Each structure stands twice: as structure tokens, then as C-alpha cells.
Amino acid sequence: MRKLTSLTVLVAAVPLLSACGQPVTxxxxxxxxxxxxxxMDVEVTKDGTVHYKRVRKDTAIGEVxxxxxxxxxxxxxxxxxxxxPFLSTIFEVSTPPHQEAGTWKMVVDGVELTRAR
Numbered sequence: 281m282r283k284l285t286s287l288t289v290l291v292a293a294v295p296l297l298s299a300c301g302q303p304v305t306x307x308x309x310x311x312x313x314x315x316x317x318x319x320m321d322v323e324v325t326k327d328g329t330v331h332y333k334r335v336r337k338d339t340a341i342g343e344v345x346x347x348x349x350x351x352x353x354x355x356x357x358x359x360x361x362x363x364x365p366f367l368s369t370i371f372e373v374s375t376p377p378h379q380e381a382g383t384w385k386m387v388v389d390g391v392e393l394t395r396a397r
Contacts, residue, residue: 301327301328301350301351301353302352302353303328304325304328304352308360310377311360311377312324313384313395315394315396316393317391319335319391324352329349329350329352330349330360330362332349350364356370358376360373373388374388
């Protein structure tokens, strides 16, 4: 019975921990928005929430979808860390947000994304 109680507390604590994102600072404001590519979507909100979805084709099992909805922990240079303590991931930004012919673009994990808004 004690293990069930501990598990219940852990499950109840995860939503509280995930609500503690770091707001995006002015120097990183260009990251805020909805970013899209053919098989990848990333949304970074000003209050520090990141929504991510990526679809990859795997020859053995077909399509594999990865989805992350978690708080922004911090920026490390151009990269950003998303998740909760002890369970996080780094989004590698090889080209930070910039304008090209009036369109905002950035490259995350090797994928060029375009900002929708």
C-alpha cells in the first residue's frame, strides 16, 4: 500500500513540476512562436512552455511520432533545454532564429523550421 501512495504522490507532482517553465527572456524573444517543417512542429510560448511533435519514418516499424509538452528549463547558447529535473532533453539549434526574405527561420535538430506566427 505504501508503494501505491508514493506512486500517487509522484503522478500528482508531475503536472505541478511541468508547469514551472522559465519565461523567455528578451534576448531570446525571437524563439517565441509556432515553427513548422514538413515532419516537425515546435511551439515556444513566452511564458516558457514548449510543444514539440516530430514524425519520422522507420523502415522496420513505419512512422514513429515523438511528442513533448514540457516547460522550458533554460537556454544554453542557442540551444534550449526542455523538461523537468532528471527528465529533460536538449534541442540543438544550429541556426538561431533569423529573417530570410521576410520569413523567420531556424534550424533545430537538423531540420529547417519556418515561423508561422
